[in-house]
Amino acid sequence: MQSRRTSATAAVRRMSGRRGSGISSRRSSIDPTRLVPMDKVTHIGGGDDFNVVFIGAGNIMFGSDEGPWNHSFRLEHKLGRRLKVVALIDPAIDRATAVLQKKCDSFVVSAYQDTRVYKTLDDFVKNMTPKERPRAIIIGSPPMFRGSLQPGRDVEMQILKHFPGVAMFVEKPIATGSYEHAQDGYVIAKMITETKTICSVGYMLRYLKAVQLMKQVIEENNLTVMSTIARYAAAYEAIAKADWWDKSKSGGPIIEQGTHFCDLSRYFGGEVDLESVHAHSLEWDENAGQLSQMRIDESKIAPENRVPRATVATWKYDSGAVGSFTHVASLQGTDYSCEFEVYADGYLLKLVNPYVQPVLYVRTPDDDRERAYSFPDDDPFFSEVSHLIDVIEDIEEDPEAAQILSSYEDAVRTYEFTWAIRSASERSRAAKLKASRDGAKAQKENQTD
Numbered sequence: 001m002q003s004r005r006t007s008a009t010a011a012v013r014r015m016s017g018r019r020g021s022g023i024s025s026r027r028s029s030i031d032p033t034r035l036v037p038m039d040k041v042t043h044i045g046g047g048d049d050f051n052v053v054f055i056g057a058g059n060i061m062f063g064s065d066e067g068p069w070n071h072s073f074r075l076e077h078k079l080g081r082r083l084k085v086v087a088l089i090d091p092a093i094d095r096a097t098a099v100l101q102k103k104c105d106s107f108v109v110s111a112y113q114d115t116r117v118y119k120t121l122d123d124f125v126k127n128m129t130p131k132e133r134p135r136a137i138i139i140g141s142p143p144m145f146r147g148s149l150q151p152g153r154d155v156e157m158q159i160l161k162h163f164p165g166v167a168m169f170v171e172k173p174i175a176t177g178s179y180e181h182a183q184d185g186y187v188i189a190k191m192i193t194e195t196k197t198i199c200s201v202g203y204m205l206r207y208l209k210a211v212q213l214m215k216q217v218i219e220e221n222n223l224t225v226m227s228t229i230a231r232y233a234a235a236y237e238a239i240a241k242a243d244w245w246d247k248s249k250s251g252g253p254i255i256e257q258g259t260h261f262c263d264l265s266r267y268f269g270g271e272v273d274l275e276s277v278h279a280h281s282l283e284w285d286e287n288a289g290q291l292s293q294m295r296i297d298e299s300k301i302a303p304e305n306r307v308p309r310a311t312v313a314t315w316k317y318d319s320g321a322v323g324s325f326t327h328v329a330s331l332q333g334t335d336y337s338c339e340f341e342v343y344a345d346g347y348l349l350k351l352v353n354p355y356v357q358p359v360l361y362v363r364t365p366d367d368d369r370e371r372a373y374s375f376p377d378d379d380p381f382f383s384e385v386s387h388l389i390d391v392i393e394d395i396e397e398d399p400e401a402a403q404i405l406s407s408y409e410d411a412v413r414t415y416e417f418t419w420a421i422r423s424a425s426e427r428s429r430a431a432k433l434k435a436s437r438d439g440a441k442a443q444k445e446n447q448t449d
């Protein structure tokens with residue numbers, strides 16, 4: 001693994017010189033020299049097979065033109081010839097077979113030539129040979145089929161029952177069902193702890209070099225976060241999945257998509273006082289919410305399940321700091337426009353464009369001008385997978401050297417937070433509708449009088 005410090009990190013060290021007071025005893029950040037692009041590393045050492053089970057044969061696992069995600073590709077690079085995908089579990093057998101065929105037609109055939117396709121985890125458990133016992137299970141099925149204790153939607157609990165201690169990777173969000181599902185999430189998190197299972201959740205933005213640099217500036221300068229401001233503008237024209245536009249399936253844009261920035265807010269601001277969350281939304285049936293370039297037929301979605309076009313939320317953190325989040329589905333084309341700001345005494349850390357080409361603007365007490373740091377070729381999806389495998393393989397003597405930055409329990413808290421925003425915006429909307437109904441009724445009564 002590369003050991004050279006990046007120039008941005010060196011800059012932070014210079015920057016932290018003036019007021020630096022050392023790193024806190026337990027870092028919540030990782031060593032930036034470990035965040036290395038895939039093409040700059042050789043795969044992990046060792047010669048034994050590393051068995052993996054994939055749950056879900058969709059975009060997150062095998063890639064698509066929707067974005068850079070593709071877990072199979074990163075695992076191939078991390079594990080090299082050690083990777084053996086023993087099972088691919090997906091009720092859509094044809095889709096699973098097709099993606100496997102593509103892999104078998106390529107140079108990574110050794111990882112997939114013996115992969116067996118199953119419709120359910122149960123089928124795999126019944127047919128698994130001792131040689132096929134997995135070292136890691138990667139869960140990339142849609143969130144409505146997981147994250148709960150209900151039979152059929154409890155794949156994490158089934159894994160923990162059949163394979164206690166076998167590492168899991170779970171995609172975000174941990175569930176979508178309802179606010180109450182968070183309680184199921186805590187039960188799953190407890191079971192993960194009790195079985196000493198390594199588990200990572202797919203909040204990959206935490207692994208961005210820029211995000212880790214922000215953490216370092218805060219830790220090395222002993223800063224206390226005063227405020228976070230998050231803005232996430234999605235290119236809605238590029239969202240062609242009908243489920244995304246249906247709150248009953250995706251949970252809505254805050255729970256499904258804005259969750260990444262809600263999670264970042266918590267990563268920097270700490271726990272949120274959920275009672276303090278206020279939110280407003282611009283809805284599909286309001287004049288300003290009309291979208292001209294939707295690629296799906298929204299008339300097929302029940303009106304009550306159509307997603308808001310914009311949501312604005314504010315809250316207090318338990319620390320006393322304040323936070324805000326604006327999510328808009330307003331852009332056309334393909335690139336999103338996202339920014340995330342953190343303020344502390346004398347400091348502004350502004351992350352711009354984290355999905356496409358991250359740039360971090362830093363203002364310090366030394367200089368009113370912001371300095372910009374860019375991070376070409378950063379690949380947080382690879383860093384996320386790489387850290388998980390390093391933790392499973394236990395290759396580091398220093399336990400902080402390889403870290404999982406998003407635990408299951410932590411992700412449950414993000415899930416609760418996103419639900420608190422959705423619920424607050426729905427309450428505001430209901431109150432507004434009631435007020436206008438009451439107003440109309442009063443007006444009618446006045447006219448009759």
Ligand SMILES: NC(=O)c1ccc[n+]([C@@H]2O[C@H](COP(=O)([O-])OP(=O)(O)OC[C@H]3O[C@@H](n4cnc5c(N)ncnc54)[C@H](O)[C@@H]3O)[C@@H](O)[C@H]2O)c1
Binds near residue numbers: 092202
């Ligand atoms: N971190 C990121 O940036 C990122 C990006 C994309 C997707 N995701 C997440 O990944 C998850 C999957 O998204 P996707 O885009 O791959 O969806 P997708 O629709 O492309 O694929 C999902 C696959 O899961 C299968 N499936 C359905 N029910 C299943 C079950 N019970 N067991 C196993 N497989 C089942 C479907 O048949 C489908 O093949 C979602 O939670 C999504 O939010 C995260």
